[in-house]
Amino acid sequence: MNNDINLIAADGISRRQTAFAWTIIALLLLLLVIITPYAQLPLTPIPGYIGAFGVAMFVVNIILASLLFSKGIIENSARTVHLGTAYFFVTAIFVPLIASFPGSFMPGSLIGNSVSPVWIWCYWHVGFAVLVIRYATSGKRAIRIRASIAFTLATVILLTMSATVWQRWMPDILQNGSSFFEDNTFLIPVTVLGVNLLALICVARMEKQEPEQLWITVAMVAACIDVWLTVYGNTRFSLGWYFAKLTSLFTSLTVLISQLYGITRLYNSIASANKVLLTLANQDGLTSLTNRRCFDEILEIEWNRARRDKRSLGLLMIDVDFFKKYNDEYGHLQGDDCLRRVAEHLIGVIKRPGDVAARYGGEEFAIILPNTDAAGAIQVAERLQRNLRTSAITHRRNQPLPIVTLSIGIACATPGGDALLEQLSARADSALYAAKNNGRNQYRVALTTQSINSDHLPLSAI
The missing domain is CATH 1.20.1070 (Rhopdopsin 7-helix transmembrane proteins)
Incomplete structure (x- = not known):
């Protein structure tokens, strides 16, 4: 530049x-x-x-x-x-x-x-x-x-x-x-x-x-x-x-x-x-992933496209487990390096041109999966967690497994006539908190491929 x-x-x-x-x-x-x-x-x-x-x-x-x-x-x-x-x-x-x-x-x-x-x-x-x-x-x-x-x-x-x-x-x-x-x-x-x-x-x-x-x-x-x-x-x-x-x-x-x-x-x-x-306006400076502003724009576009085409849209909300403790243990520079390595794994698990990996904020990440149902989103989540475990990034204060792990919330839906985008985001976020409250290092599914309307679907632990 x-x-x-x-x-x-x-x-x-x-x-x-x-x-x-x-x-x-x-x-x-x-x-x-x-x-x-x-x-x-x-x-x-x-x-x-x-x-x-x-x-x-x-x-x-x-x-x-x-x-x-x-x-x-x-x-x-x-x-x-x-x-x-x-x-x-x-x-x-x-x-x-x-x-x-x-x-x-x-x-x-x-x-x-x-x-x-x-x-x-x-x-x-x-x-x-x-x-x-x-x-x-x-x-x-x-x-x-x-x-x-x-x-x-x-x-x-x-x-x-x-x-x-x-x-x-x-x-x-x-x-x-x-x-x-x-x-x-x-x-x-x-x-x-x-x-x-x-x-x-x-x-x-x-x-x-x-x-x-x-x-x-x-x-x-x-x-x-x-x-x-x-x-x-x-x-x-x-x-x-x-x-x-x-x-x-x-x-x-x-x-x-x-x-x-x-x-x-x-x-x-x-x-x-x-x-x-x-590029700089749409890119996170630390991880080079899509930033939050661009993520919100893309999610809205994909939501409207899914409504028009009557196809399922998948959303993964991801959080690095005990990241504050990681920073306390290893320092912020090492913490930044950890986030960059996690970002590389996010990029590695999305295969299609339309899939988007973003840094949502702090140690939180997100993945948008157009034309993807719950089964497909679960495959992405499992592959991400498996690849991260294989890389074995040391995290002594993350017990019982002393490596960096992720908690993931999954939401998938085909938007209905009165559906709101905020519902998809809120339910993915709720699934993420459920995964964190139930022991971390896991994923939870909040929505199935049913059409989103105003009803609230229960969380499913998988």
Whole structure:
């Protein structure tokens, strides 16, 4: 159980995850080397490509931001909230990016002009990288999700205004209507790439490495490749431009998949822990038999089943003879061991899947025998006493036989229409006391296989 709880509390990075992440990074770098020489190769414009890409980015990032915000609240982690803010920023800024890009959903732009989406692209990559740096360098701070969301939306609005309404006062970064960052504006993409590289270094140098940080590292490698190929591709619809867009989507998908994987592992851990807790809740800690609470539930279920099927239900109430004297003679630790050995004998005499052995309380035990009449219950009682005598657990203060013995009360009945479960339990208990009062080390039968109603059947000594 402790292992399950530890897994829930802190899911470390496995070697398999680390190897997989580094494999992805190696493949991305290999693709970068292969594609860079051909990045400026012009390709056919695909109508609606940027619209479909933008919608995919919006959906992936809003889901990712929601997951990270929820995780941050549950774990009371400001750092995770900061990361959620980074992906919420991407979600928000993609709305004006799609609206300003010519041909997203209509021939022209909904806002701004052909230069606007280039500026918004710069804001997207710089803003995301800055927020990732904030995530990597933040410590224990108060969590303010609403303030973060409000500030992010206000920032996106201001950036959109600068790229559209106030764009005439901005440097011209789209030469000849197609080429990116020519002449004196080349410092802009260098700055964008530099901020992303700084974010990558900050994430890679984080002290407490967890799966989340590992996959953010992969995402930032992809983000740097995206910036490089976009700038090196130089124009829209070049090979580098197309591949950069796929890399951008991969950046968010990588972290989203890692979060979903973490949720799946967490769910499996919780399910395993719940199984352990359910077992502990139904099991006696000393003997590993069914405990009293679970025994009462099972007995009621079997009683109702016996009533429905008109079959006999057997109940054995069992008491270790002179157990207080055993504790006085040998001590409580030895007494606990004695109870465990008696429990092993109880388990040894029940053969069918439906039979249940339970610790009723203290030195008292019980056995439920579905579809069993008095003759069958007596066989179980005799076998139990015979096996216990054979094991010969020493009990010097139990005379005349100086070994551990049992007194057993047996009750069997087919429930009638007005029968009560308490009657079966009470009569088994009465039979047990009769066995104890008549010298112990024996069993007594209180009920036959007759149908229980309100009449009281006499005890039978056997």
